[in-house]
Amino acid sequence: MTTETPIDITDRPAADGADEADAPLAPHAAADLPLERALEALLIVADEPQPLTDLAAAVGAPLREVSAAIANLVADFDGLTGGVRRGFELREVGGGWRIYVRTDYDEVVTDYVHTQNPARLSPAALETLAVIAYKQPITRGAVAAIRAVNVDSVVRTLAGRGLITEVFTDSETGAIHYGTTDLLLTQLGINSLDELPPISPLLPDGADGFDSDLRPA
Amino acid sequence: MTTETPIDITDRPAADGADEADAPLAPHAAADLPLERALEALLIVADEPQPLTDLAAAVGAPLREVSAAIANLVADFDGLTGGVRRGFELREVGGGWRIYVRTDYDEVVTDYVHTQNPARLSPAALETLAVIAYKQPITRGAVAAIRAVNVDSVVRTLAGRGLITEVFTDSETGAIHYGTTDLLLTQLGINSLDELPPISPLLPDGADGFDSDLRPA
Amino acid sequence: MVPSPDPVLDTPDSGVFRVALSNFDGPFDLLLTLIGKRELDITEIALSAVTDEFLEYLRGLDAAEEMDRASEFIVVAATLLDLKIAGLLPQGELVDAEDVALLEARDLLFARLLQYRAFKEAARWFEDRLRVESERHPRSVRLEEKFRESTPELHWTLGVQDFAALALVALTPREIPTVGLDHLHAPLVSIREQAAHLVAMLRGGEPMSFRRLISGVTERGIVVARFLALLELYRHAAVSFEQIEPLGELTVTWSAADWNAENLANLGADYDN
Numbered sequence: 129m130t131t132e133t134p135i136d137i138t139d140r141p142a143a144d145g146a147d148e149a150d151a152p153l154a155p156h157a158a159a160d161l162p163l164e165r166a167l168e169a170l171l172i173v174a175d176e177p178q179p180l181t182d183l184a185a186a187v188g189a190p191l192r193e194v195s196a197a198i199a200n201l202v203a204d205f206d207g208l209t210g211g212v213r214r215g216f217e218l219r220e221v222g223g224g225w226r227i228y229v230r231t232d233y234d235e236v237v238t239d240y241v242h243t244q245n246p247a248r249l250s251p252a253a254l255e256t257l258a259v260i261a262y263k264q265p266i267t268r269g270a271v272a273a274i275r276a277v278n279v280d281s282v283v284r285t286l287a288g289r290g291l292i293t294e295v296f297t298d299s300e301t302g303a304i305h306y307g308t309t310d311l312l313l314t315q316l317g318i319n320s321l322d323e324l325p326p327i328s329p330l331l332p333d334g335a336d337g338f339d340s341d342l343r344p345a
Numbered sequence: 346m347t348t349e350t351p352i353d354i355t356d357r358p359a360a361d362g363a364d365e366a367d368a369p370l371a372p373h374a375a376a377d378l379p380l381e382r383a384l385e386a387l388l389i390v391a392d393e394p395q396p397l398t399d400l401a402a403a404v405g406a407p408l409r410e411v412s413a414a415i416a417n418l419v420a421d422f423d424g425l426t427g428g429v430r431r432g433f434e435l436r437e438v439g440g441g442w443r444i445y446v447r448t449d450y451d452e453v454v455t456d457y458v459h460t461q462n463p464a465r466l467s468p469a470a471l472e473t474l475a476v477i478a479y480k481q482p483i484t485r486g487a488v489a490a491i492r493a494v495n496v497d498s499v500v501r502t503l504a505g506r507g508l509i510t511e512v513f514t515d516s517e518t519g520a521i522h523y524g525t526t527d528l529l530l531t532q533l534g535i536n537s538l539d540e541l542p543p544i545s546p547l548l549p550d551g552a553d554g555f556d557s558d559l560r561p562a
Numbered sequence: 563m564v565p566s567p568d569p570v571l572d573t574p575d576s577g578v579f580r581v582a583l584s585n586f587d588g589p590f591d592l593l594l595t596l597i598g599k600r601e602l603d604i605t606e607i608a609l610s611a612v613t614d615e616f617l618e619y620l621r622g623l624d625a626a627e628e629m630d631r632a633s634e635f636i637v638v639a640a641t642l643l644d645l646k647i648a649g650l651l652p653q654g655e656l657v658d659a660e661d662v663a664l665l666e667a668r669d670l671l672f673a674r675l676l677q678y679r680a681f682k683e684a685a686r687w688f689e690d691r692l693r694v695e696s697e698r699h700p701r702s703v704r705l706e707e708k709f710r711e712s713t714p715e716l717h718w719t720l721g722v723q724d725f726a727a728l729a730l731v732a733l734t735p736r737e738i739p740t741v742g743l744d745h746l747h748a749p750l751v752s753i754r755e756q757a758a759h760l761v762a763m764l765r766g767g768e769p770m771s772f773r774r775l776i777s778g779v780t781e782r783g784i785v786v787a788r789f790l791a792l793l794e795l796y797r798h799a800a801v802s803f804e805q806i807e808p809l810g811e812l813t814v815t816w817s818a819a820d821w822n823a824e825n826l827a828n829l830g831a832d833y834d835n
Contacts, residue, residue: 161449161450161453164429164432165430165432165447165449165450166432167432168431168433169432169446170450170453170454172432172433172446172701173446173457173458173705173706175501175701175705176498176702186456186457186460187453211429212381212382213382215381215382215384216385216701226700228698228699228700229698229700230382230386231698232382233378233382233386234697236383236386236387236403237386238697238699239403240387240399241390241391248689248692248693251685254685254688255682255685257685257688258681258682258684258685261684261688262681262684274677274678276678284490285490287493287494288486288489288490288495289489290489290494290495290496290497291495311495315692316688316695317694317698318691324687325687327681327684386699389701390701390702390703391703392703392704445706446706454709455709455712459713459714462713464714464715464716464717472728472731472732473732475726475728475732475733478729479729491732506713532720533720533721533722533725534721535722540722541722541725541726542722543726544726544729
């Protein structure tokens with residue numbers, strides 16, 4: 129941590145504008161409100177990641193505009209649009225947008241709120257989770273075959289935590305296929321399964337053979 | 346996104362800062378972080394209005410400084426310090442400070458809250474409610490283990506609807522135990538929980554066994 | 563902290579292999595530990611040594627208490643036993659179909675071990691991310707009173723009997739615990755996996771008869787899967803067939819000009835569900 133970090137605002141884009149961030153935004157038709165402000169109001173009440181589509185529906189604006197406005201907000205909170213770098217930031221996780229405390233301030237906040245972190249997952253649960261994440265949709269039997277142990281109770285734990293869910297049941301065999309949830313993505317701090325690290329390099333012969341259905345590197 | 350705003354750490358004469366909220370702030374001793382930023386980080390996660398004294402203790406700064414910083418933040422969010430007028434505002438309510446949606450955006454938010462909270466409970470919410478009714482007092486973790494799905498948001502909804510309430514918190518584990526309210530009895534048309542029809546006593550006690558590796562949050 | 567009476571996996575000095583059951587999570591874990599302990603690549607030499615230790619370990623299990631664990635090892639133990647036999651056979655005389663089958667079984671075991679290890683590594687990434695992220699603070703605050711009050715009134719239609727029925731459904735265990743029977747009946751055979759074998763045998767080599775391509779295979783499922791895999795390869799113009807007379811010898815020739823792993827990855831996708 130350095131000393132005080134005043135923001136150099138000498139190169140502000142809108143030199144004279146007192147409220148420049150609003151300037152380029154036409155007041156929004158539906159709400160007759162500045163789009164970015166309406167979005168930040170929504171994000172202030174949200175208690176889980178908000179998908180862009182939901183936000184667009186709420187403000188009654190085209191997805192493209194909302195997407196641009198969100199990008200502006202991210203930059204705004206990051207102090208890239210001439211203002212300060214906020215103590216909070218806007219992150220895209222688990223398929224939606226959500227306000228987080230900026231990492232620099234995590235410690236101050238942790239000391240203050242004593243949130244209870246959920247119990248950590250056992251190694252068995254983590255490995256099962258990894259197999260399901262990469263091979264979904266997958267049955268318990270198939271996970272058990274890869275891990276060479278019975279995974280029933282671990283799968284139950286993961287489902288109870290909301291990290292995995294039943295995706296579908298095979299109509300013939302009755303086997304339940306599991307997949308991961310958006311909550312898992314949120315808890316990993318990623319926005320989509322594409323952000324999982326490629327696993328092929330870890331496997332022998334890359335994509336050869338049995339693991340060919342794994343995410344390509 | 347605009348060009349990156351370089352952070353000027355070389356130091357700035359505080360006097361000519363004019364509009365920069367950060368400028369007059371010396372780096373804070375405790376956290377070595379800009380005071381206003383640390384405060385907004387705290388306020389962004391705060392559920393209830395935060396007394397000034399608590400905030401001062403959290404950031405380890407004198408009350409007077411914190412009070413001034415809060416005043417700056419209010420002005421900042423109100424767009425009086427050169428920035429935009431935010432979709433949220435900082436208000437003093439009941440002896441503490443909390444971030445609220447700015448009144449101008451109430452309508453957008455209200456509409457959104459309505460779409461998120463339909464008049465009918467979802468099947469998942471009803472099932473969770475039934476489990477809580479018959480197994481109370483019960484933790485979220487135990488309900489999740491019985492239903493094999495994450496019930497966090499559903500429990501929030503039910504609590505928000507006033508159908509369930511926190512009964513007590515386990516002093517050791519910190520786990521919150523939930524029970525049903527009189528409102529549920531009213532909805533069901535019964536006078537007491539004793540009037541709930543008995544269900545098979547042969548059912549395994551869901552709280553036993555498989556959820557042992559879950560620590561209820 | 564629960565005292566851990568036997569945290570070490572082995573006692574190198576005494577040379578006696580011991581293992582704390584709570585410290586590993588199944589046969590593959592144990593195998594990896596054993597292999598790691600040898601500090602050897604997974605080679606035949608390492609394997610035979612590992613096999614000995616593994617069998618020694620099994621012998622040392624308290625049958626009454628460790629039955630559950632032990633049963634999980636049977637499949638691996640059986641495979642390893644086979645492999646040990648293969649190791650005892652004279653080298654360079656791999657004409658016997660059974661030898662070939664043993665080698666295939668070994669390859670399969672190695673492949674599965676490596677796959678297992680890959681997921682173990684991936685699990686570490688998950689662990690790190692989950693830990694880092696659990697220290698972050700998302701905004702998650704109670705809805706302001708005025709918005710809570712403005713939510714539409716609850717539309718409640720459920721009678722008390724319906725509510726009880728719902729409870730009964732919700733409280734009935736959804737998954738009946740089952741005993742793993744995978745080792746008792748034929749596992750599903752992957753066409754893609756069999757195709758990989760075929761590609762390995764055919765690519766860049768002499769034409770081979772189908773008979774040869776399935777030599778050593780005793781499981782009908784694998785024979786069928788190899789045949790289907792051949793048809794899939796034919797569909798991708800990776801092989802050509804020659805059959806002089808009906809029901810005569812089927813000769814398969816590798817014919818793909820360029821073939822890569824991606825072709826294999828997409829092969830047999832029709833059979834995936």
